Amino acid sequence: MSRTEGGSRQGRARALANRLAGKPLVLVGMMGAGKTTVGRRLANRLGRRFVDSDEEIERAAQMSIPEIFEQRGEAEFRAGEMRVIARLLNERDIVLATGGGAFVNAETRALVKKEAVSIWLKADLDILFERVSRRSNRPLLKTTDPRATLEKLIADRYPLYADADVTVESRDVPQDNVAGDIVGALLNHLQHR
DSSP states (O other), X not given: OOXXXXXXXXXXXXXXXHHHXXXXXXXXXXXXXXXXXXXXHHHHHHTOEEXXXXXXXXXXXXXXXXXXXXXXXXXXXXXHHHHHHHHHXXXXXXXXXXXXXXXXXXXXXXXXXXXXXXXXXXXXXXXXXXXXTTOSOOGGGOSSOXXXXXXXXXXXXXXXXXXXXXEEEOOSSOHHHHHHHHHHHHHHHHHTX
């Protein structure tokens, strides 16, 4: 990267930080969309703290998400998820990566819309399936046909994710590029508000 690109990148990041005035940024989207990886890079760019809601839920429950699903069920997990996200949205200058189902919950979605600026990291089925297939820690994909399950989740969730303030494509490029796309999309969004 040239010196002028770096300066321009820093200038855009500063401009965005000023416009946000501490308001939290919340990344939403399917499992495997890159919310954690991109979120860390975005937080670094903006000089913000990165928080992963799934890690916070595990810390609060003192068990892993698969264990919560297994022992308490999805409904209890979603209730805890909403409480944790509500608490985190009171913090300033954070980039918050949420679990794939968080924004699907109407109350959580309304809270995020009120307290933060939301970014949907949108990815197509092939990219998502390739990414989630690398790990076995996805409780919702423990089915006989994980690809069909993922396809159904996409059909159910994408109309809800579309309610996010900004949509950015997650694709197979360096995640820093996607973080840059988010900065540009947010600046554009905030100029038109």
